[in-house]
Amino acid sequence: MKITAVIMAGGRGERFWPKSRNGYPKQFLSLTKDGETMIQKTVKRLLPLVQMEDVFVVTNVNYARLVKEQLPRLPEENILLEPCSRNTAPCIGLAAAVIRKKYQEAMMLVLPSDHLIRYEDMYADTLRQAVSVAEKDANLVTIGITPTYPETGYGYIRFERDTDLGMPGVYRVERFVEKPDMDTAKEYLASHRYLWNSGMFVWKASSILSNLEKLMPDIYEGLQRIEAAVDTAEYENVLTKEYQAFRSESIDFGVMEKADKIYTIPGSFGWDDVGNWLAVERINPTNEYGNYIEGDVITIGTERSTICGGKRLIAAVGVEDIIVVDTDDALLICAKDSTQDVKKVIENLKICNRSQLV
């Protein structure tokens, strides 16, 4: 069966401010020294599994130019532009409709555009295994991540040890649960019955569409009208009209929490969601002082710090556990234990009508 990839690249991500902006979100940033952006890495690691012509990127209309620039080999018709933001259910539905129109049936690897994978071979193997599960019936497969600590910022997947498939390493999903508090997260970790929900899915176009038809019939009807308009002069008008009418809903809440035949495969391929500036020292080599340094930087007595320079010299003297990010019009200096408060800066800028800096 034809294997396609659907890369979701519409997110606005504020947690990498000031490098990420509304007009330049995280998936288009390079956060590693090799200069590759997150979305470029996402596509590159799929190429052992998927041909470039079968990669689809769903993104906000505002980011069309960035996708074209960063993925010049991607066929332009594979860039699916959301006229507005409606969360992941309409986004994935749109891709499924376009893929059904083009191929009648195909496997879809549905993937975020802004995560990092350390062991790409193991990642490909996990996806291949997911494909073999998803080929049967209308199975939906979600890639879970084996937790390593009680993270409170992710949703979790509770799985059953036994499965009716008879495939080792594949588990039936019992339920999806929201982000837990710390005590609950510790219980989840100790129970060995929970995985992190990574937002990576594998299914046939027909499987997800039949679930949408059953569980979100209003959206499914709109998708049918969009599918009918694909490759016609009416496509853009129909897309805009139908998409704007969609309610905003996540695929997790809209489908996954209610569907049958959901399986999960625990991935342990060095997944990192690169959630905030703290990730940069995790995903890059640091020097002998534990610093990650980029650009024109002089450090004196500085340790365990991340310094991303811009056009000017930065001298860091005697500082520890700090994150510095320099851009042309804004500079962030943040203690490593305060990265969650970067969003307060953005709130402040919005309140003060300084949206050019957001």
Add this chain to the structure above:
Amino acid sequence: MKITAVIMAGGRGERFWPKSRNGYPKQFLSLTKDGETMIQKTVKRLLPLVQMEDVFVVTNVNYARLVKEQLPRLPEENILLEPCSRNTAPCIGLAAAVIRKKYQEAMMLVLPSDHLIRYEDMYADTLRQAVSVAEKDANLVTIGITPTYPETGYGYIRFERDTDLGMPGVYRVERFVEKPDMDTAKEYLASHRYLWNSGMFVWKASSILSNLEKLMPDIYEGLQRIEAAVDTAEYENVLTKEYQAFRSESIDFGVMEKADKIYTIPGSFGWDDVGNWLAVERINPTNEYGNYIEGDVITIGTERSTICGGKRLIAAVGVEDIIVVDTDDALLICAKDSTQDVKKVIENLKICNRSQLV
């Protein structure tokens, strides 16, 4: 007797990098919110004692333009330009020679250009008292500062409690001592026999010149030739030739440590030498979080920090006890306990031939 002021403004001061540069040293910076520069404040606080036409500024030839810009009411002929740097003995000698030529005799208040005085009335009173001491014989007066803690970065003056002058509050200097180590500084503080050497002097032109004649005859001879050339077409040539031939020597070592009849008056007028970036929060009001903020700055959970913004937004999140100074081409981020290491940044820049940043 005519009272003149001689303001020494040739210093290159590296401790306010990146705001201070070789071409823009500390005395020409504003480090307070009122926008006045250090040298402007120095002149302004003297005006109760000295007429503007009797203020002389001795500075490096490279800073002539800055002096003119910042002190537009200063007569241009009162800017004495050192052709090269030769420390304070030649600098003060030059001023004394020019003043003797102009007035035959006059009182000289010799003052650094980059210190801050909190209680200017008390400062003026102290200088008046110094003048009354310096009028007698060839007395040399140095203004001492009553120590408040065991500082190891200043020279000290050991004084005798008894004096032959019969003037309360005026003491005979026993000797000048170099910067002490911490134990010695603590002894000095406990002994109540030492003052900080502030580098402020009061004497008649004739007094310092007769001391130079006796103690530094080589320099005195050159000064005589310069004095003879004042107001002639030859002045610049003679000055350049003689000044370049001078050895580099401080007035402390060349004269004060060897001369007789040296008196000191302990000043307690809120002197601050504004020695490094730590001074900024001392000499300015701080906000309720203990921060001193200048420019376009957003602080979230930030305390006891000094942030001097430039043209861009600075967001400081969760940081404490830090100094941030932004300029167009260089940014300093320095822990408050590491300000002494800023000079290592400058050393690094010099080694790397990046003198445009020094």
